[in-house]
Amino acid sequence: MATLIGGITTSHVPAIGRAIARDLQADPYWKPFFDGFPPVHAWLERVKPDVAVVLYNDHGLNFFLDKMPTFAVGAAPEYRNADEGWGIPVVPPFKGEQDLSWHLIESLVAEEFDLTTCQEMLVDHAFTLPMALLFPGSAAWPVTTVPVCINTVQFPLPSAQRCFKLGQAIGRAIRSWDVAKRVVVVGTGGLSHQLDGERAGFINKDFDLKFMDSLVDDPTWATRYSITELVELAGTQGVELLMWLATRGALDGSVRKVHANYHIPISNTAAGLMVLENAV
Amino acid sequence: MAARRQIPGTTLFDGEQARKGYALNKMCFSFNDAANREAFKADEAGYCNKYGLNDEQRAAIQARNVLQLIAAGGNVYYLAKFAGIFGLDVQDLGAQQTGMSKDQFKAKLLAAGRN
Numbered sequence A: 001m002a003t004l005i006g007g008i009t010t011s012h013v014p015a016i017g018r019a020i021a022r023d024l025q026a027d028p029y030w031k032p033f034f035d036g037f038p039p040v041h042a043w044l045e046r047v048k049p050d051v052a053v054v055l056y057n058d059h060g061l062n063f064f065l066d067k068m069p070t071f072a073v074g075a076a077p078e079y080r081n082a083d084e085g086w087g088i089p090v091v092p093p094f095k096g097e098q099d100l101s102w103h104l105i106e107s108l109v110a111e112e113f114d115l116t117t118c119q120e121m122l123v124d125h126a127f128t129l130p131m132a133l134l135f136p137g138s139a140a141w142p143v144t145t146v147p148v149c150i151n152t153v154q155f156p157l158p159s160a161q162r163c164f165k166l167g168q169a170i171g172r173a174i175r176s177w178d179v180a181k182r183v184v185v186v187g188t189g190g191l192s193h194q195l196d197g198e199r200a201g202f203i204n205k206d207f208d209l210k211f212m213d214s215l216v217d218d219p220t221w222a223t224r225y226s227i228t229e230l231v232e233l234a235g236t237q238g239v240e241l242l243m244w245l246a247t248r249g250a251l252d253g254s255v256r257k258v259h260a261n262y263h264i265p266i267s268n269t270a271a272g273l274m275v276l277e278n279a280v
Numbered sequence B: 001m002a003a004r005r006q007i008p009g010t011t012l013f014d015g016e017q018a019r020k021g022y023a024l025n026k027m028c029f030s031f032n033d034a035a036n037r038e039a040f041k042a043d044e045a046g047y048c049n050k051y052g053l054n055d056e057q058r059a060a061i062q063a064r065n066v067l068q069l070i071a072a073g074g075n076v077y078y079l080a081k082f083a084g085i086f087g088l089d090v091q092d093l094g095a096q097q098t099g100m101s102k103d104q105f106k107a108k109l110l111a112a113g114r115n
Helices: A015-021 A038-047 A098-110 A125-134 A160-175 A205-217 A227-234 A238-250 B015-020 B022-030 B034-042 B044-051 B055-063 B066-071 B076-085 B090-098 B102-114
Strands: A003-010 A051-056 A071-074 A116-118 A144-150 A182-188 A255-266 A269-278
Touching: A003 A038, A003 A125, A003 A160, A003 A238, A003 A255, A015 A125, A038 A125, A038 A182, A038 A255, A038 A269, A051 A098, A051 A125, A051 A160, A051 A238, A071 A098, A098 A144, A098 A160, A125 A182, A144 A160, A144 A238, A160 A182, A160 A238, A182 A238, A205 A227, A205 A238, A205 A255, A205 A269, A227 A238, A238 A269, A255 B102, B015 B022, B022 B044, B022 B055, B022 B076, B034 B044, B034 B076, B044 B055, B055 B066, B066 B076, B066 B090, B076 B090, B090 B102
Parallel strands: A003 A182, A051 A144, A051 A182, A071 A116
Antiparallel strands: A003 A269, A071 A144, A255 A269
16 A cells, blocks of 8 residues: 655745746845745655645646636646746756546546546646655656646636545555555645735744644635635735645544744745655 | 725736636747747737737727736736836846836845834
């Protein structure tokens, strides 16, 4: 059986791609952000995942409003990045883990999550930048991948509670995958930020810190909020915390916080990072 | 239907916005492709015609005005691709929408970290 080794949640701000391309990791603006990652690299080195299931939200690279799935699962042999229109470098392709894709699809549909399945799928910065942060300088990615995309573009969005339950179902599916591989769940996005409207630049540090704490000991805390309430508390794009909630849902019961970092601002965003593993 | 909760300075991109903004967002989605960005630059009005933008959307595109683009149904993820044509990032957009200079907008973000 597969082993679910833990979850990593991180922001995915496009500017990170520019910073990596320009080697700005030690720049004073960027250092407090990039300094959060060496402990994650050490953890990954120790737990050695074979596969990453990446929960993220597409920003108009693979999906447009003509067809907007609430939940989409990749089932492709390979996932490519592409031009998103504002010029961050395209990263090398990612190898898919198709057996796990189909096992996830079968398990999730059996649990009444009616998915869109994608045998061709471009992955945008919300998928690629976290991978670049977790596995820097790799000539080839050391893990195979399964992308899981959650709609945060067009309302209605799936509720926080629904996303948590999706995560729980993903966790059950991974643990019941009949292949002896080690799987990490990666959730990308957030934390508080808002790009649009007169409220652009909104950040809510108190809420973010409370949310991060809740993921350790009180994981359903944020599921009490409606999507509109989450937008009010975390900003229109801060609602990407749904990916963090789903990631936490995938982990069983009690967890141990391996590492966390939080820094304001990266671009318009409160950048967060957490590594959680199941408590033994 | 229950009254919708209003968040000041915030437009939720719901079905109403998605219907209103479809042509505008479709045009902006096309800017993922460098050739389309060049085609827009070469003939702005012709490119807007091709996608069937209405007068409000055309005027907002011409004015490069983010709040007007949102009012016309634009979604910020697609609008960011339009802004990319002019080398503008999300902090430029934030500054414009809040009536600040980019430096003022950056200072506001830094201040959020000190609270």
